[in-house]
Amino acid sequence: MKKALKMYFLPYISPGHMIPLTEMARLFANQGQQVTIITTTGNAALLEKYTTPTLSLHLIPLPTKEAGLRDGLENFISVDDLETAGKLYYALSLLKPVIEEFIMLSTPDCIISDMFYPWTADLAVKIAVPLVIFHGTCNFSLCMKDVMRGPEAPHLKVKSDHEVFEVSGLADPVFMTRAQLPDYIRTPNGYTQLMELWREAEKNSYGVVVNNFYELDPSYTEHYSKVMGHKVWNIGPAAQILNRDVGDKIERVHKAVVGGSECFTWLDTKEPDSVLYVCFGSAVRFPDEQLHEIASALGSSTVSFIWVILGKDSDPDPDSNPEWLPLGFDEMLKKSGRGMIIRGWAPQMLILDHPSVGAFMTHCGWNSTMEGINAGVAMVTWPLYAEQFYNEKLITQVLKIGVEVGVEEWNLWVNVGKKVVKSDKIEAAIRAMMGEEGVEMKRKAKELSVKAKAAVEDGGSSHRNLMALIEDLQRIRDDKLVN
Numbered sequence: 438m439k440k441a442l443k444m445y446f447l448p449y450i451s452p453g454h455m456i457p458l459t460e461m462a463r464l465f466a467n468q469g470q471q472v473t474i475i476t477t478t479g480n481a482a483l484l485e486k487y488t489t490p491t492l493s494l495h496l497i498p499l500p501t502k503e504a505g506l507r508d509g510l511e512n513f514i515s516v517d518d519l520e521t522a523g524k525l526y527y528a529l530s531l532l533k534p535v536i537e538e539f540i541m542l543s544t545p546d547c548i549i550s551d552m553f554y555p556w557t558a559d560l561a562v563k564i565a566v567p568l569v570i571f572h573g574t575c576n577f578s579l580c581m582k583d584v585m586r587g588p589e590a591p592h593l594k595v596k597s598d599h600e601v602f603e604v605s606g607l608a609d610p611v612f613m614t615r616a617q618l619p620d621y622i623r624t625p626n627g628y629t630q631l632m633e634l635w636r637e638a639e640k641n642s643y644g645v646v647v648n649n650f651y652e653l654d655p656s657y658t659e660h661y662s663k664v665m666g667h668k669v670w671n672i673g674p675a676a677q678i679l680n681r682d683v684g685d686k687i688e689r690v691h692k693a694v695v696g697g698s699e700c701f702t703w704l705d706t707k708e709p710d711s712v713l714y715v716c717f718g719s720a721v722r723f724p725d726e727q728l729h730e731i732a733s734a735l736g737s738s739t740v741s742f743i744w745v746i747l748g749k750d751s752d753p754d755p756d757s758n759p760e761w762l763p764l765g766f767d768e769m770l771k772k773s774g775r776g777m778i779i780r781g782w783a784p785q786m787l788i789l790d791h792p793s794v795g796a797f798m799t800h801c802g803w804n805s806t807m808e809g810i811n812a813g814v815a816m817v818t819w820p821l822y823a824e825q826f827y828n829e830k831l832i833t834q835v836l837k838i839g840v841e842v843g844v845e846e847w848n849l850w851v852n853v854g855k856k857v858v859k860s861d862k863i864e865a866a867i868r869a870m871m872g873e874e875g876v877e878m879k880r881k882a883k884e885l886s887v888k889a890k891a892a893v894e895d896g897g898s899s900h901r902n903l904m905a906l907i908e909d910l911q912r913i914r915d916d917k918l919v920n
Contacts, residue, residue: 439911442470442546449551450480451513452719453802454573457648458551459484460675461571464903466492475536479511497535504528514719519851540564546914549646555638567643567913574803575649576657576669577835578827580607583665585622592618608656609835616846617826644668648675648807650892650899653885654831670902674811676786678893700788703777707741710795710879713867714788716745717800720850721821725761727854733763734863735776740871742776745783789814795879796870801828813886815839815878817866822850838882842866
């Protein structure tokens with residue numbers, strides 16, 4: 438047996454990035470590699486339970502005072518305005534020399550870094566170790582980002598933001614509008630320059646890992662490696678391998694505000710495939726007007742539902758009745774037992790896995806999308822920011838396992854809900870998914886679930902990729918020792 442690799446993982450301090458990269462780190466540790474996760478002191482509580490003889494944490498104090506942040510604010514889940522986000526990003530930048538010094542003094546065999554740390558590319562060259570970059574999305578969306586670059590990009594050929602265009606150069610016909618593209622693509626800005634830094638770092642890296650499985654979007658894995666010229670390893674869905682019992686699913690990084698028995702008791706009273714699960718991720722803070730429209734649509738649809746509300750919209754008091762709830766909504770829930778509102782972190786994997794859940798209304802963040810696919814649940818898509826509109830097109834136009842609510846415009850995460858989606862559109866999408874139109878989508882989603890689960894088993898595509906990457910990194914280390 439070869440000597441274990443000494444691997445340093447550097448996750449970004451946001452749930453959508455930290456959760457999947459931490460799970461990937463655990464995959465390598467489970468294979469006997471010596472893994473260290475580098476993070477800030479304030480994030481230690483989220484990760485300490487995962488430490489083992491092969492997985493340790495290296496904690497670095499975040500200079501919150503120097504950045505003008507309150508003590509304890511060390512994760513983007515606690516940020517809901519651009520000014521605070523800028524301060525947290527600045528605080529992270531102050532850690533660069535500290536992290537570099539630690540890595541240079543205790544040289545690892547490789548670095549696996551989130552894409553948001555492009556400076557790790559230069560560091561890896563300096564200490565002559567391979568850098569593998571983690572992308573918190575799928576190959577399809579990475580290909581979409583690439584197609585939207587350069588003077589021949591398809592969105593440059595339309596006359597208005599709302600004119601539909603076909604995305605050229607892909608294996609499937611994909612259609613969208615310019616308004617659904619990120620602002621930094623429509624109008625170059627400072628973030629566009631950051632994107633170029635990330636692309637340059639990727640070009641200089643050994644390759645890329647994604648929380649994906651080959652059978653999900655094989656044409657785009659091939660496009661990413663052969664057309665774009667990058668090595669890529671699909672080693673997901675990582676959560677499927679690591680969170681196999683109820684306890685793991687309830688307390689996946691964050692502790693859920695409701696227990697598994699409470700969810701199961703309610704879900705067990707429902708028919709198979711009859712419940713709509715509604716959750717928009719950890720960072721979305723809808724205005725009251727949009728919450729009202731969602732509640733109205735759920736109330737009118739007659740569909741059973743679980744609705745998760747996070748952030749400032751949540752309330753620890755289950756008997757409170759927010760002003761944005763339609764008149765009589767709370768009373769309707771109590772009398773009919775048709776819906777459950779969870780105000781706070783929910784055991785999402787556990788809920789999606791339940792046979793009563795037939796669809797998932799989602800913001801199309803990649804972690805949520807992958808959890809829905811893994812559970813075999815079709816989706817009602819409501820993209821908001823980041824690469825979520827790309828993910829929506831994969832779900833609805835390529836995989837054909839989703840119905841679009843009809844969101845027309847991309848927004849910064851702090852501005853979501855500025856253009857309110859009305860209840861009639863929301864209700865129409867719900868009825869389409871939970872009715873005859875959704876039957877074939879649900880069938881396809883269940884087929885993908887079987888493939889996802891097979892991918893992570895011994896001999897499956899993701900398991901083979903994991904082992905191949907370990908072997909590659911060991912070979913590079915051993916060749917360096919010989920030379």
